[in-house]
Amino acid sequence: MTTLPITIFSPDNIYSYGAMIVAGVLENAGYNVNLTRKFSLGEAKNSDIVGFSLSSTLHLVGKTAELINNLKAHNNPFIVVGGPVSIDPELIFSCLPAIDAVVIGEGEETIRELVEAVRLRKNLDLIAGIAFKQDGKIVNTEKRPPYKLGNSPIPKIPADIGEQSIRGANVYFETHRGCLANCAFCLIPKFFGQRNIRSKTIPQIKREIRAFILKGAIRVAIGSGNIALYGIKDHKINEEKVEQMLETVSSVVSPVNFAAPDLRVDMIPDRILRAVKKHTYGLIIFGMESGSDHVLKLMRKGITVQKINEAIERSEKIGLAVAGAFITGYPGEEEEHFQETKEFIESKALSDYTVSLPEPIPGTDLAKTVLELPEKKNPVFMQDETKIGQKYGFTVAERRCFELLLSASTSRKVPLYLTDLLMKDLVNVSKQQGEEIRQITQILKQHSK
Numbered sequence: 001m002t003t004l005p006i007t008i009f010s011p012d013n014i015y016s017y018g019a020m021i022v023a024g025v026l027e028n029a030g031y032n033v034n035l036t037r038k039f040s041l042g043e044a045k046n047s048d049i050v051g052f053s054l055s056s057t058l059h060l061v062g063k064t065a066e067l068i069n070n071l072k073a074h075n076n077p078f079i080v081v082g083g084p085v086s087i088d089p090e091l092i093f094s095c096l097p098a099i100d101a102v103v104i105g106e107g108e109e110t111i112r113e114l115v116e117a118v119r120l121r122k123n124l125d126l127i128a129g130i131a132f133k134q135d136g137k138i139v140n141t142e143k144r145p146p147y148k149l150g151n152s153p154i155p156k157i158p159a160d161i162g163e164q165s166i167r168g169a170n171v172y173f174e175t176h177r178g179c180l181a182n183c184a185f186c187l188i189p190k191f192f193g194q195r196n197i198r199s200k201t202i203p204q205i206k207r208e209i210r211a212f213i214l215k216g217a218i219r220v221a222i223g224s225g226n227i228a229l230y231g232i233k234d235h236k237i238n239e240e241k242v243e244q245m246l247e248t249v250s251s252v253v254s255p256v257n258f259a260a261p262d263l264r265v266d267m268i269p270d271r272i273l274r275a276v277k278k279h280t281y282g283l284i285i286f287g288m289e290s291g292s293d294h295v296l297k298l299m300r301k302g303i304t305v306q307k308i309n310e311a312i313e314r315s316e317k318i319g320l321a322v323a324g325a326f327i328t329g330y331p332g333e334e335e336e337h338f339q340e341t342k343e344f345i346e347s348k349a350l351s352d353y354t355v356s357l358p359e360p361i362p363g364t365d366l367a368k369t370v371l372e373l374p375e376k377k378n379p380v381f382m383q384d385e386t387k388i389g390q391k392y393g394f395t396v397a398e399r400r401c402f403e404l405l406l407s408a409s410t411s412r413k414v415p416l417y418l419t420d421l422l423m424k425d426l427v428n429v430s431k432q433q434g435e436e437i438r439q440i441t442q443i444l445k446q447h448s449k
Helices: 017-028 064-074 089-095 109-119 186-193 202-214 240-254 270-279 293-296 303-318 335-346 365-371 388-391 397-411 422-449
Strands: 005-009 032-036 049-053 077-081 101-103 131-136 137-140 171-173 220-222 283-289 323-328 352-356
Touching: 005 017, 017 032, 017 049, 017 109, 017 171, 032 270, 049 064, 049 109, 064 077, 077 109, 089 131, 089 137, 089 220, 089 422, 101 109, 131 283, 171 202, 202 240, 202 293, 240 270, 270 303, 283 352, 293 335, 303 323, 323 335, 335 397, 365 422, 388 397
Parallel strands: 005 032, 005 049, 049 077, 077 101, 171 220, 283 323, 323 352
Antiparallel strands: 101 131, 131 137
16 A cells, blocks of 8 residues: 555535545555545645545535635645536636646546656646646646446445435445436536446446445445446347346345436336336336426427326336426426426326426536526526515526425325425525525636636
């Protein structure tokens, strides 16, 4: 083991899978790695290299910026940022000027080569897949090809992994990378690739799940997106491979503690639905997004309301619980389109719902649309003139979010009681989402000037 001490920070008091992967790569290479979810100077005060695995634009301000500045003032370590935010390194340097480098995209090979170069004081411009500052200018090196998942080591799994809860699971693990879809709001096709779907082997996945269980994890979930893409070849769903993968995971962790929730309504062969029913705790989450065909087209979702209805019916017939994820306040969504979504939710009685405002993630077409859209035409900024909007001080998007959350609460299979506390929570959630999206939008607009 080398004497070079390294600390990897993971934000939001959560050990993200990406942070665990990077830490595992470095530890496997012989480095002394501290992986932490505590954003404090004491966690890295003696480290020579400090990494931040960041997933949201909001991670580029506030606590992250403060900690980076304190670290530089304390012992001036080499600081590198990676994660989904790395799609726009110029934005990162704009928000975090004190950092030294950005690992762009997948980081397994890049971070190992970068740390070795820093240790040996080699030139950074020979390392593919990074951005760094040289003479006050940002240098982007050669793009690195997609990572071969067959080379993935076991992540570094912290001893307290069993204490964290991410939507009910201790960890969301990875089975594959990439996506065939091209949704305007999603970063996955640009970050991991749209056509090049890569999958881990079933023995790899089994070893990894066993490692998590041995470290104290109890509940696990697949976090790679649409599980029907696992093992896909020539754009043809490999139903047998998906079933084998689900069966293998459930042989290590009991089905009641295993979730494989993400599926697209247009990629659900009966065999896969039955496998999810048999080998997991039986909930699937469809990215329905909207009850309006007009909005679905704006999103480039590639599905229709009819297709959503058919998927719900088929899944429930097999005995699966169905949840729906919705986005409201999307640019181009008018009141009539919102009402279509509200009526859709109220007519379905799904098992669960999530409602989100559209986040303009850097690198997505949605972000480009939002940057070109005047605030007076952006529902996230427009003040709402309805009675509900005026009562709670909502913007148009916040009021729509609140109304959909309210409808979802009373329309689900097991309705929630409309207490004062629940109403307060729905108001706060809607307003918090609006505030976060406005902050992200303002960060992007300031950077684009």
